[in-house]
Amino acid sequence: MATFTWYLQGTTATTVDATDIFQFAAATFNSPITVGAYNDTTHVETSVGGDKSSGNTPKNSKYLTSSTVSISGGASQNLNTVTTANSPIKINFSHGTSVQTTSAVFYAYDGTTTSAAPTEVTFKAAEQGDSTWTDAEGSASAVSLNDQAASTSHDFFILASVSPDTVGLKTAFRFRCELTYF
Amino acid sequence: MTMEHNVKWQVSLNNGETLYEGKGNFVEVEGELSAWNKMQEYILVNNLEITSLSLYTDSGQRWNLPSKGNNPKFRAFDLAQKPYKLQLERVFGMDYDAQQNPERYTTINAFYDYEGVTYKLSIWVDERNTNNTWTFFVKA
Numbered sequence: 001m002a003t004f005t006w007y008l009q010g011t012t013a014t015t016v017d018a019t020d021i022f023q024f025a026a027a028t029f030n031s032p033i034t035v036g037a038y039n040d041t042t043h044v045e046t047s048v049g050g051d052k053s054s055g056n057t058p059k060n061s062k063y064l065t066s067s068t069v070s071i072s073g074g075a076s077q078n079l080n081t082v083t084t085a086n087s088p089i090k091i092n093f094s095h096g097t098s099v100q101t102t103s104a105v106f107y108a109y110d111g112t113t114t115s116a117a118p119t120e121v122t123f124k125a126a127e128q129g130d131s132t133w134t135d136a137e138g139s140a141s142a143v144s145l146n147d148q149a150a151s152t153s154h155d156f157f158i159l160a161s162v163s164p165d166t167v168g169l170k171t172a173f174r175f176r177c178e179l180t181y182f
Numbered sequence: 183m184t185m186e187h188n189v190k191w192q193v194s195l196n197n198g199e200t201l202y203e204g205k206g207n208f209v210e211v212e213g214e215l216s217a218w219n220k221m222q223e224y225i226l227v228n229n230l231e232i233t234s235l236s237l238y239t240d241s242g243q244r245w246n247l248p249s250k251g252n253n254p255k256f257r258a259f260d261l262a263q264k265p266y267k268l269q270l271e272r273v274f275g276m277d278y279d280a281q282q283n284p285e286r287y288t289t290i291n292a293f294y295d296y297e298g299v300t301y302k303l304s305i306w307v308d309e310r311n312t313n314n315t316w317t318f319f320v321k322a
Contacts, residue, residue, distance in 0.1 A: 006278045097216040178275040182218050
């Protein structure tokens with residue numbers, strides 16, 4: 001049976017379970033990001049509002065320019081120099097038999113209609129190794145993930161950065177991954 | 183551990199053989215190539231070609247793509263352009279909070295070349311509810 005598992009990477013990876021959410025924040029957990037600014041930290045929040053990733057020093061990717069990023073508060077670097085270990089989001093696709101993956105994509109949407117952009121949020125994403133960020137808002141604008149050769153386990157490493165367009169908590173905002181395998 | 187899909191493939195080859203996912207050498211065994219990849223390896227080693235591709239379930243449902251064969255029963259099929267390639271794919275889609283119940287489809291595709299442009303006829307069958315099926319025809 002095939003399974004997807006999502007992680008927020010850090011000194012130890014935090015598994016993002018079905019009832020958890022990704023939280024993008026300013027300097028600390030639950031701190032709001034100023035309108036027009038981008039996230040300084042990324043966390044996994046439990047269904048009761050707990051900081052699930054607090055002990056794992058989670059990674060953060062902050063959009064600076066179309067081709068640069070700050071990783072966990074570090075200096076500006078070219079996006080394509082970020083390592084897999086420093087990529088905040090890891091999605092593992094496992095399959096009991098050895099399969100190839102093709103046409104994988106990652107994007108954010110409004111939580112209702114996959115073609116719709118998240119509401120009142122500017123979203124940037126990239127696959128590890130990409131040279132430029134993608135405005136991955138809605139399925140038509142998804143980040144394309146590299147095809148992978150036959151294996152029983154496939155890891156996709158992703159950088160994501162978020163900026164609120166208006167004041168207030170943004171919840172019409174959801175991540176989605178699609179892939180083809182055989 | 184043997185793993186099976188609800189929706190399985192059946193192929194006919196140009197040597198007259200018919201192969202089924204989950205039967206003979208084409209069972210899904212953990213750690214080995216997928217049944218489809220085993221079949222692809224088999225036809226490559228033996229220099230064979232797929233002439234028809236179908237999906238089926240153990241409960242008797244069946245979905246057929248147009249065949250590459252040369253002896254159709256009806257004139258309409260005889261006159262129709264033949265696909266140059268037949269292919270199976272499995273598609274997963276999931277939100278990060280839907281890990282326990284991802285959307286899973288088994289798809290079969292027939293590729294056509296028309297005036298230098300490739301077109302694809304796809305049949306998608308929902309693995310979670312095989313009564314849900316879609317067909318579309320697009321420029322590939």
